[in-house]
Amino acid sequence: MSTSVLFDAPGPRARVRNHLLTVVSILLVAAVLWFIYTGFDAKNQWEGKIWEPFLQATTWTDFVIPGLLGTLRAAGAAAVLALVFGAVFGLARLSDHKWIRVPAGAVVETFRAIPLLLLIFFIFYLFPTVFGGGDYAFISVVLGLMLYNGSVLAEVVRAGVRSIPKGQSEAAYAIGMRKNQVMRLVLLPQAVTAMMPAIVSQLVVLLKDTALGYIIAYVDLLNMGFKILPAAFFGSLIPAAIVIGIIYVGLNMALSALATWLERRSRRSRKSIVPPIAPPGPAAVGMGTGTPGAGALEGME
């Protein structure tokens, strides 16, 4: 339903009311902005002195860019590993052999249900006891992200392959293809097109979740902005928070836009006969793909 059917084309009285509401809502939004502005102003947060570091090139080269690289390095490593993990376990769940299917399902469902931060903490404390001392912040973040997002991607892979109509594999078997040929030549090429948007939106989640590294002192963008930068430039916490907030939102919006573009493209695509699948929910809820609103979850964790 297009939302415009919720109200009539405004007549004279409704137009007056609409204008009135517009004015009131502009005032409301302005009041909120004003409240924030004066609040910051009262604490001298708009002073040139604390914003000045962001005009110097060294602040960017010494703090912001290394932080951003830390975030991107963790996200990149975790994305590659999670895609591999997801492909392996997603296909394992589709196996004809029960002894592969069931353990793979157990692994995927377990890691999807564990709060990611607990997983990261656990790895962070487990590794020193197993491998001796050292800095395990990077490894913990990457492994935690891999296990959680890999499990979600496994569900995406499974849903993608299962969304291909049965006739496709039946036809492939009928012309004498082997199981692996059916998967490799017929099912996967079509499934990947349908999966692509869900995969990219899961990568947005992964990129956002690298910020959890902040809690175990992994030097990422968030850590630079909230701990290291304010320590170097006294009083610059709010400016730093605003600057890195804009960077995070910009990065994620660009990735989300890519996901939307891919979704529109694969809806038009003739490579696959199925529409793009919705990303699965965060836990075993038995929510089938195609449930209205399932996509609303994109990026929640």
Add this chain to the structure above:
Amino acid sequence: MRWSTVDELIEYGPFLAEGFLENIKLSLVGFVVSMVLGTILVIMRVSPTPVLRAAGTIYVNVVRNTPLTLVLAFSALGLSDTLGLAFSDVPRTNSFWVVALGLSAYTAAFVCEALRAGINTVPMGQAEAARAIGLTFMQTLMLIVLPQAFRVVIAPLGSVVIAMIKNTTVATAGGYLADAAANMKEVFDTTGASIPIFLGIVVAFMAVTLPIGFLTGWLARRLAVAR
């Protein structure tokens, strides 16, 4: 590996349970506030007033693309410490509310998106009929469209709530160091990584999230709008 230390789970059990209770409290506040905020946001996003529509859209898009850790760290260090936004004189109570409201503000964006998807499934004829009998925008929404939309998106809302419960562990980033994750970390500082303790907390979370998943799944089937 530390399988031999099941007694650690028993020794620290009450301390960890205390922390887990804080996660439950955060979840309860977060559930109520984010549902209300999310509903207000979705009304804004479909309203006939362009300014409200734009404000709602911007809010949802910005919040959805911000890491929760940043939202909570900003609420604690920025809003609470720097600006002096205070809900209580007791530091612990204050940071509880800072985290609870940060979490709600974050979750509300996802509630809004779920509801909007639900509104989109309500057939056009429903709203047209409502308008034909002279209902206003708010009446159409409150009496006809939203009740149907809520019933359609019970399962996705359940998933949003489950994700929110798991997200309560990020409270640490908001300076609230009393939840299960913070307590687990504190125990690990003395015992080292302990598998029984980790599994104990994980099972506690599953004991809450899995029933919610099944309950919302069951409710979604039971209350499905027959069309």
